Amino acid sequence: MTIEAKANSAFSEAPVRVSEWKRFRRVFFSRKIVIFGLVVLLLLVIAAIFAPYLAPYDPYAIDMRSTYQSISADHWLGTDSLGRDTLSRLIYGTRTTIQVGFVTTAFAAIVGMLLGILAGYFSDKPINMIIMRTMDLLISFPSIILALFLAAILGGGIQNVIIALAISSLPGYARVMHGLTLSIKENDYILSERAMGSSSIRTMLSHILPNALAPMIVLITLQLGTLILAEAGLSFLGVGIKPPGAAWGAMVNAGYGDLTRLPILSFAPGIAIMLVVFAFNLVGDGLRDALDPRLRGTL
Amino acid sequence: MAAYIIRRIIWAAIILVLLTVIVFFAMRLLPGDPLMIYVAQSQISSIGPEALEKMRHDYGLDRPIITQYFDWAGKVLRGDLGKSIFYSDSVGKLIITRLPRTAQIGITAFVIATILGTLTGLMAGLRRGKLADQLITPLAYIGITIPVFWLGIILVYVFGVTLHWLPIGGYVSPFDNFWLNARQLVMPVACESVLGLASMSRQMRSSVLEVARQDYIRTAWSKGLGERVIVLRHMLKNSLIPIITLMGFAIGAIFGGSVLVETVFNIPGMGRLMVNSIFNQDYVVVQACTLIFGGIVLLVNLAVDISYGWLDPRIRYS
Numbered sequence: 001m002t003i004e005a006k007a008n009s010a011f012s013e014a015p016v017r018v019s020e021w022k023r024f025r026r027v028f029f030s031r032k033i034v035i036f037g038l039v040v041l042l043l044l045v046i047a048a049i050f051a052p053y054l055a056p057y058d059p060y061a062i063d064m065r066s067t068y069q070s071i072s073a074d075h076w077l078g079t080d081s082l083g084r085d086t087l088s089r090l091i092y093g094t095r096t097t098i099q100v101g102f103v104t105t106a107f108a109a110i111v112g113m114l115l116g117i118l119a120g121y122f123s124d125k126p127i128n129m130i131i132m133r134t135m136d137l138l139i140s141f142p143s144i145i146l147a148l149f150l151a152a153i154l155g156g157g158i159q160n161v162i163i164a165l166a167i168s169s170l171p172g173y174a175r176v177m178h179g180l181t182l183s184i185k186e187n188d189y190i191l192s193e194r195a196m197g198s199s200s201i202r203t204m205l206s207h208i209l210p211n212a213l214a215p216m217i218v219l220i221t222l223q224l225g226t227l228i229l230a231e232a233g234l235s236f237l238g239v240g241i242k243p244p245g246a247a248w249g250a251m252v253n254a255g256y257g258d259l260t261r262l263p264i265l266s267f268a269p270g271i272a273i274m275l276v277v278f279a280f281n282l283v284g285d286g287l288r289d290a291l292d293p294r295l296r297g298t299l
Numbered sequence: 300m301a302a303y304i305i306r307r308i309i310w311a312a313i314i315l316v317l318l319t320v321i322v323f324f325a326m327r328l329l330p331g332d333p334l335m336i337y338v339a340q341s342q343i344s345s346i347g348p349e350a351l352e353k354m355r356h357d358y359g360l361d362r363p364i365i366t367q368y369f370d371w372a373g374k375v376l377r378g379d380l381g382k383s384i385f386y387s388d389s390v391g392k393l394i395i396t397r398l399p400r401t402a403q404i405g406i407t408a409f410v411i412a413t414i415l416g417t418l419t420g421l422m423a424g425l426r427r428g429k430l431a432d433q434l435i436t437p438l439a440y441i442g443i444t445i446p447v448f449w450l451g452i453i454l455v456y457v458f459g460v461t462l463h464w465l466p467i468g469g470y471v472s473p474f475d476n477f478w479l480n481a482r483q484l485v486m487p488v489a490c491e492s493v494l495g496l497a498s499m500s501r502q503m504r505s506s507v508l509e510v511a512r513q514d515y516i517r518t519a520w521s522k523g524l525g526e527r528v529i530v531l532r533h534m535l536k537n538s539l540i541p542i543i544t545l546m547g548f549a550i551g552a553i554f555g556g557s558v559l560v561e562t563v564f565n566i567p568g569m570g571r572l573m574v575n576s577i578f579n580q581d582y583v584v585v586q587a588c589t590l591i592f593g594g595i596v597l598l599v600n601l602a603v604d605i606s607y608g609w610l611d612p613r614i615r616y617s
Contacts, residue, residue, distance in 0.1 A: 137317060137318060139551065144558055145555055148558070148577055226443075249448075252446070252452065259455065259456055266449070
């Protein structure tokens with residue numbers, strides 16, 4: 001084999017450089033299950049935006065002549081003890097889910113990651129102690145109890161549920177980010193970066209953050225699911241959106257009382273919760289595979 | 300290391316005191332008056348203003364808040380957790396009867412979740428794409444997505460209402476009726492453990508996959524070590540760090556879950572006590588529960604932080 005041929009074969013074996021976006025798209029859309037998750041989330045958003053047009057009935061209309069209707073062509077998922085259409089209430093419930101999930105996560109993730117990276121980077125400074133001990137204080141309360149507690153102080157409205165859940169999910173982000181920062185900053189490339197005189201902010205944002213991003217994205221999507229579960233749990237206990245407003249957790253609780261009579265009343269909203277949380281996790285995992293920096297630039 | 304532990308314990312104590320201060324003052328910011336809620340709920344139709352004042356005085360609610368706090372803290376240090384307004388019983392007694400129920404379910408769930416979670420995750424990670432992985436991974440997915448209260452309802456419907464295999468709720472002490480206790484606990488324990496089990500399994504799987512491509516594992520393989528040694532000595536310990544973090548979370552999640560699970564299965568434990576007391580604004584009970592929950596979780600966190608250093612000597616304590 002000539003030198004030229006050798007060089008050529010070596011070249012063809014080297015990973016083919018492709019654009020980031022192209023690689024991301026290819027990996028992300030290569031798994032059907034991820035696309036399924038994406039479709040579910042898309043449907044969720046569409047249902048929330050167009051709820052008034054999609055719901056077959058008024059979700060609040062009480063009709064005492066048609067209570068406890070079983071599954072039928074008129075009422076696909078039956079009707080509850082007040083004769084309200086379950087499907088319509090489920091569709092309106094998407095609004096509560098979306099609102100609580102996205103607003104809370106955006107707030108908690110940004111603040112939590114910031115706190116975690118600061119604490120981890122300055123692990124020998126008082127700021128580390130102040131941040132992490134505050135997080136310990138917050139985490140020492142199970143999030144649902146903390147949220148219950150805050151909701152009881154602030155009142156049961158949806159904004160207060162958002163505030164309560166955001167505060168209670170802060171320590172999760174901060175602690176994981178703190179741990180990742182501690183571990184990443186021990187790497188040689190951080191040391192050499194520091195030796196070359198890079199500023200703390202630059203090191204944190206351009207070197208530590210990108211290396212922590214993939215696990216953080218997994219955490220954020222898992223947390224989105226967890227938050228939706230927590231919101232459902234709170235509304236199951238009677239905190240959150242007030243009746244007659246529709247929330248999936250509250251629907252499960254209301255249906256529990258009629259479990260022997262019409263199980264679909266608590267089964268249907270439970271399946272809805274699960275499907276959405278499931279979809280968030282699927283998409284999150286898809287994102288993780290597609291964003292992994294170790295695969296960057298290769299196929 | 301010893302100095303680090305002592306400092307952390309002192310910190311934990313300070314945090315615990317801060318926690319009680321915050322809860323103490325926050326509870327008093329709540330709109331509404333606990334005595335009025337009590338009177339309204341216990342349907343005492345005729346209670347004069349004098350009687351109400353006397354009750355207020357008896358519970359110390361007429362004194363300045365700061366005095367009330369120090370009064371309460373002093374009593375706690377002497378082992379007196381106060382008297383519940385709502386249950387008109389000593390809080391110590393309320394907790395002593397309820398804590399063992401919650402602890403029995405919670406600890407069982409925690410042990411099951413940790414052992415099964417680690418094992419299934421390890422199996423799925425080592426045999427990626429094989430049958431075990433194909434079974435475990437989707438199940439773990441379902442485990443982290445299922446709402447515990449809803450899982451409880453499904454279990455009640457299937458095993459309680461339809462098949463009549465298990466009692467649908469309640470709690471009997473194992474010392475009174477061991478067999479009934481065991482049967483009553485199956486569903487609540489399953490519900491409380493499922494989230495921790497599934498998240499540990501997932502985390503373990505991805506840690507194992509991550510660790511498996513590290514250079515030191517390749518070195519271990521290339522120098523001809525057996526799979527058992529590589530898995531047990533090199534992979535397991537390095538994959539466990541995130542699991543230790545999750546164990547801390549799992550304790551919190553199990554206590555939090557107890558609120559929902561005890562509601563579904565009608566178990567008079569700490570979770571129910573806490574929820575009822577928050578809704579009834581029964582200050583003294585909420586404070587005592589805070590102290591206990593907070594103390595347990597702080598201890599667990601301390602254990603987590605200490606074990607990081609044991610598992611990964613690169614993490615230094617200062």
